[in-house]
Amino acid sequence: MTRILSFARQPLVVALVLIALLLYLGQTLSPGFASGGQVLRLLIVASLLGIVAAGQNVVILGGREGIDLSVGGVVSLSAIIAGNVMNGADSGIVPAILACLAAGAFFGLLNGLGVTLLRIPPLVMTLGMLGVLQGLLVVIRMGIPSGRAAPGLSSFVTQPLAAGIPGIIWLWIAIGVLMAFMLHRTVFGHRIYAIGSNEHAAYMAGVPVRLMRVALFMISGMFAAIAGLCLLGYSGSSFANVGEQYTLASIIAVVFGGTSLAGGKGGYTGTMAGAILLVILQSILTTVNIDESGRQMVFGATLLLLMMFYGRGRAMRA
Amino acid sequence: MSKLKLSGVSKAYGATLALRRGDLEVLAGEVHVLMGSNGSGKSTLCKIIAGSVRPDAGKILIDNRPVTITGPRSARAEGIGIFYQELSLAAHRSVEENICLAALPTRSHLFVDRALLKQRAARYIQLFEEVAGEGFSADALVGNLRPDQRQLVEIMKALASEAPILIFDEPTSALDRAQVDCFFEILRDLTWQDRGIIFISHRMDEIKAIGDRVTIIRDGETITTLNLAETDATSVIRLMVGGSGDMPASQSSAPAVVEGKDGAAMTVRNLSGRGFRNVSFEVAKGEILGFGGLHGQGQSALLRSIFGAGSISSGEVLIGDSRFDASSPRDAIRRGCAYVSGDRGRDGVISGRPIIENVTPIHYLRDRLMIARPSKLRDKVVPALQSMHTKFQSLFDPINSLSGGNQQKVIIARWLVDRPDVLLLDDPTKGIDLSAKADLFALIRQLAAEGLGILLYSSEDAELLGNANRILVFNGGSVSRELTGTDRTRYNLYQAAYEAA
DSSP states (O other): OHHHHHHHTSHHHHHHHHHHHHHHHHHHHSTTTTSHHHHHHHHHHHHHHHHHHHHHHHHHHTOTTOOOTTHHHHHHHHHHHHHHHHTTOGGGHHHHHHHHHHHHHHHHHHHHHHHHTSOOOHHHHHHHHHHHHHHHHHHHHTTOOOOBOOHHHHHHHHSEEETTEEHHHHHHHHHHHHHHHHHHHBHHHHHHHHHHHOHHHHHHTTOOHHHHHHHHHHHHHHHHHHHHHHHHHHHSBOOTTTTTTHHHHHHHHHHHTTOOTTSSOOOHHHHHHHHHHHHHHHHHHHHTTOOHHHHHHHHHHHHHHHHHHHTHHHHHHO | OEEEEEEEEEEEETTEEEEEEEEEEEETTOEEEEEOOTTSSHHHHHHHHHTSSOOSEEEEEETTEEOOOOSHHHHHHTTEEEEOSSOOOOTTSBHHHHHTGGGOOEETTTEEOHHHHHHHHHHHHHHTTTTSOTTOOTTSBGGGSOHHHHHHHHHHHHHHTOOSEEEEESTTTTOOHHHHHHHHHHHHHHHHTTOEEEEEOSOHHHHHHHOSEEEEEETTEEEEEEEGGGOOHHHHHHHHHOGGGGSBOOTTTSOOOOOSTTOEEEEEEEEEETTEEEEEEEEETTOEEEEEESTTSSHHHHHHHHTTSSOEEEEEEEETTEEOOOSSHHHHHHTTEEEEESOIIIIIOOTTSBHHHHHSHHHHHHTTOOBOOHHHHHHHHHHHHHHTTOOOSOTTSBGGGSOHHHHHHHHHHTTTSSOOSEEEEESTTTTOOHHHHHHHHHHHHHHHHTTOEEEEEOSOHHHHHHHOSEEEEEETTEEEEEEEGGGOBHHHHHHHHHSOO
């Protein structure tokens, strides 16, 4: 009995059960909600969130109050860079990918240096970076929407690529496999858990703690950049602050999936389930005509509820 | 007249008896010195008086009136003030605020009365005016002061309690000569006011200078109380050590002294840094060099600094014939240096992670691995754990599921996969059980026999006497004496540790 209970309390199991319940609820509220095509569309949206959350996940796992609030800004910036570089031409896709990755890595590097060299707490550093990015977006766009997605990118995100499933979902699956491999089968992954669990012990065992932390913020920036690129493909053109909502949502997805905000505990599989769960929740809220501000309130309340449910508050203090 | 009297006080933590039978009588108007080696029970006795530990049995009398001390607040109410060895100051507050922190003067029970606070604090600051040194003032932030100045603030804070009974637990460790003299003048003034003072120090000269009587505690029991004027350092140390103190360390338990035939494993020349100064020694391949002395005399600071985790201001370190001078633990590990700390929780255990991941970090670094294949790692990790007789179910259980002794074995095992040239042991057996200790020292001797140079600091003298070929006794950050051969006796070790350099 206790085994069943402890199994049922695992975040991944909780998330999967909730996904099934929400799909059932959605189907009851609006028939057709859980149909094949609709689920696929939900998964596309979930994969965008899931890719951002992959970066958020590694930063949080690295501990010392690691968190990246700038991901929303990087997503927006990346969507705009990609739109302007490719400007509707397939030949621009590769340069756009490179430009986005470079931008993501650059802002991640700044975050990492601020946190390690200047010892600014991640919360403050990345919040400040988010402000800078939002200002930057206003300046470079001067309020005029610009840039279009290349047709190749749009079809990669929205049209079936293989087995009736769009390319972006395949990409997300690949990232999931890659993340699992990185976290559990590479020295880098073991070191992420080590610095997240006991930074000082890791340092005494020869882990390059600062370098690791900079790398984690760069990875986060690059995942956010990839998501921004795909988001452009999904919406066709970039508009004001498209990525804004991803900051809070990516953190909720990570926590949903059972990763401790104190670091050193958790993984990406749960986060993927968390991202799907969140997107379904959002979709249901839209179905019952709750507007954007209402959805934001529900998201915020969800995060707080999760913190209570998993008892993470205590872990943060420890 | 008796100010404070404890009789038959005892305290057990689980199965370990920290204090078997504590008796102590402090008279009004005396400075009463409490002496005993590390772990003898004197700090437990102090904590009982100060109310932070509740005794299991025994009586406490203050002014011949039986009292029950239920906590620090009730101790204060009974007129007991204490100087804390581990500083208890608020770093972001001013000197005067810290002095008055225990009883802030208020107006209408709500607002701090700044004027009265200033006036009250000034009385104690003025006592040390001559010796406080540069940058010390009533409104200086405590966090900006030097260690000795912070210790003075701690003393002022204890004095400001104006308690009839005052406990000073090693109050002079950071002070210079003039500051100590000034402090002793003040203590003498207090005794004329018929206050009772309990004084703990490890410096024999200070004890002779200020103390009236001394109570000696050994193995949790009060041995005797003596008049300091009628005794000398030698007899005091003999009483602390007990009967077998003159016996040389048993030769069977220590390997024969290596005559440096294989050359030096590590050479340290005139090394100075934070917490230690001008230390020189050479440890031969196959030798176990012990660091002795009282706790916190620079042994740990030195070992950590050699490993690249401290600060070195001058001097040099060589491994074999080449300059070592590690800039970080990472650098030290790569070049064949290993470090095991007794503070597992802080320096060793990667909590919540599997046993296998607690063994592999050093292997990752030294073999420059990128991919971690469990099957390959298992072949390296299991023999290392087995050589320590580590008890575990699965390599993938979290390390926290093991006992303290087994956790420490896992931490040591991480250094056995790729053998280092020099092993630094910083009180490695702290808080682990006897059988784990035995396993650990068997391994350490085996490693020495295989040609490693080993530096061993231990707060337990028996471990040093039983295992080290030579012992360097540390006092105030430098080596005050070297014990070799038959000089390695408990008595000599104590004497060197307690006699001021």
